[in-house]
Amino acid sequence: MMAVKQLPEEVEKALSDESQLFISHISPLAFYRTWTGSKIPDNFRSLLERSDLAKPVAVSVLVATIGPHPDEMISKMLLAGETIKTQIWTALAEDAVELALNFIFKLLCEDAEKDDCDIPDLVMAGDEPILGEALELVGAGQENVRLENSHLIPRFTRVALAAWVPVSKKKAPALAAKKTN
Numbered sequence: 001m002m003a004v005k006q007l008p009e010e011v012e013k014a015l016s017d018e019s020q021l022f023i024s025h026i027s028p029l030a031f032y033r034t035w036t037g038s039k040i041p042d043n044f045r046s047l048l049e050r051s052d053l054a055k056p057v058a059v060s061v062l063v064a065t066i067g068p069h070p071d072e073m074i075s076k077m078l079l080a081g082e083t084i085k086t087q088i089w090t091a092l093a094e095d096a097v098e099l100a101l102n103f104i105f106k107l108l109c110e111d112a113e114k115d116d117c118d119i120p121d122l123v124m125a126g127d128e129p130i131l132g133e134a135l136e137l138v139g140a141g142q143e144n145v146r147l148e149n150s151h152l153i154p155r156f157t158r159v160a161l162a163a164w165v166p167v168s169k170k171k172a173p174a175l176a177a178k179k180t181n
Helices: 011-021 042-049 070-079 083-113 128-138
Strands: 027-036 060-066 121-125 145-146 151-153 157-166
Touching: 027 083, 027 128, 042 060, 042 128, 042 157, 060 083, 060 121, 060 151, 070 083, 083 157, 128 145, 128 157, 151 157
Parallel strands: none
Antiparallel strands: 027 060, 060 157, 121 157, 145 151
């Protein structure tokens, strides 16, 4: 729906009201946990190596969700045959969870910068063994985030790994001394 240049008139009319209703049904939550050196779980290290992010000094797992209510509302709308509202809510939910993930990523990057590190890119934890381990190690179950039948619950949840890479200290070229006459 977001790739459409011109929204159909009925979608445009419903967008404002549905956006306001949507906001009242989300409960964003984002958190992370970091491991350093030899404490980095082997599965995380392997995933980052496959993603060309070898040799991190630390690895963080980030979890972001907007809670279960949007998915419940979308299910009700689908059952009621409200296709337009379903499309609007799905687009809003996808955008909201990405905003939550980007928020926690920004905070994490600020922490990394304080330690003279950079986090080049997030690596999404997509395969089940790593995803399950990541959720378990960060204690996501305490926040009602879990993996059930190979699906994240709540549906609008993102789990990513971040590699902390030391910033290279490039020396600035020495400026030639100026002669004064």
